[in-house]
Amino acid sequence: MPQETKQWLLASEPVADAILSGPDSTFKLVTTTLPALKDNQVLLHTTHLSNDPAQRGWIQRGQDPARSYTPPVAVNTPMRAYGVAEVIESTAAALPTGTLVIATVCWSEYAVLDAAECRVLTPTDGAKPTHFLGALGGTGLTAYYGLVDIARATAADAVVVSGAAGATGSMVVQIAKHIVGCKRVIGIAGSEEKCRWVESLGADVCVNYKAASFKEDLWAATEGFVEVYFDNVGGEILDLMLQRLKREGRVAACGSISNYNAGDKAAGLKNWFEITRNRLEVKGFIVTDAVVAGKTGAFTKILTAAVKEGKIKLGPEVETVIPTKFEDIPKTWVKLFSGGNQGKLVTQLI
Incomplete structure (x- = not known):
């Protein structure tokens, strides 16, 4: 069994784009000794890593930990990430060798974790292990929770989804149309090819x-205004959408990826008074709120049933799986911020 592991540590908290080389690099590659297994622990070999926009917020320079929903990644500690991993050594009866799990493995080739920190992957018809990082994992749960619980979307609503070709947005589109049955679903994406896929x-x-012609196209698509906006991007698109919501419209504020790397050049809002004038509701949310509330089990059952019924697509087009050498993990991760993915972006370690 391996005695050492390669890891990527956070070397320097970025203000804007992550720096991938040179003396000011955001991350650094190290080799470290693995601890011996204690009772009820497992040694994991990471096979796939989840790439999530939220990770950018976990490493932002100058943030106040008291204002964060999760502790920031500390400098000189492993970059935090969820992943699929295989148990290769175990002192936990419930997790024998060969078991596939989801866990916070970080950007680490191998990891020693308590068994309680691992979730066993349960086979589902039509699902691959990577889908449990996306459509049937935190991504799908975020989409369902934000659309149904936070925005309270119904079949009578028209819904706009930004970042519609991304991991969460593409699930929101499917949930809105095929599970909730919303009367009209409008996506926003970053290319004609992606737009056709969202459709x-x-x-x-x-x-x-x-x-x-984006503004004119958006105005035409939202003629008569809409009830719900699921916001994954923030910035200028959020500002425009405040003008396209009906009175008492609802915004589920999921993310702000357009501003994550903008530093002090982040786009602000000009149309804030629309919230007052039209009594709009803007509510931020984090999927861990649903976990704490004990809702995710029911959500997972709904999504799994929808997959079996053909309402949710799990074909290869719903995820971008990139074979990656361990040394290139950061290069794959930054594709999140340049539109380099369709659906969920997953790193497959080779």
Whole structure:
């Protein structure tokens, strides 16, 4: 069994884009000794890593830990990440060798964890292990919780989803159309190709935010205004959408990826008074709130049933799995912020 493991540590907290080389690199590669197994522990070999926009917030320079929903990643500690891993040594009866689990393995080739920190992957018809990082994992739960619990979307609502070709957005589109049955689903994505894919998932129309005609296209797609906006991007698109919501419209504020690497150039809001004038509701949320409330078990059953019924697509197009050498993990991760993925971005370690 291995006695050492390679790890990527956080070397320097970024203000804007992560720096991947040079003396100011955001991350550094090290080799460290693995601890011996104690009772009820497992030695894991990481096979796949989840890439999530939230990770950017965990390493932001200058943040106040008291204002964060999870402790920031400390400098000189492993970069935090969820992943799929195989048990290769165990002192836990419930996790024999060969078991596949989901756990916070960090950017680490091998990891020693308590058995209680691991969730066994349960086979589901049509699902691969990577889907439990995306559609049937935290991503799908975030989409369902934000749309159904936070925005309270119903079949009578028209819904706009930004980042609709991303991991969460693509699930929101499918849930809105095929589970909730919303009367109209409008996606926003970053290319014509991605827009056509979002429409294939169930969106009635998808508009390209990189097109010169984006504002006109958005206005046309939201004619008559809409009841719900699921916001994954923040910034200028959120500002525009405040003008396209009906009176007492609801915004589920899931993320702000357009500003994560913007530093002091982050886009602000010009249309804030729309919230007052039209009595809009804007509510931020974190999926761990649903975990604490004990709701995720029921959500998972709904999503799993929807997969079996063909309402949720789990084909290869719903995830971007990139074979990656361990030394190149950061290079794959930064693709999140340049539109380098369709659906869930997953690192497959080779």
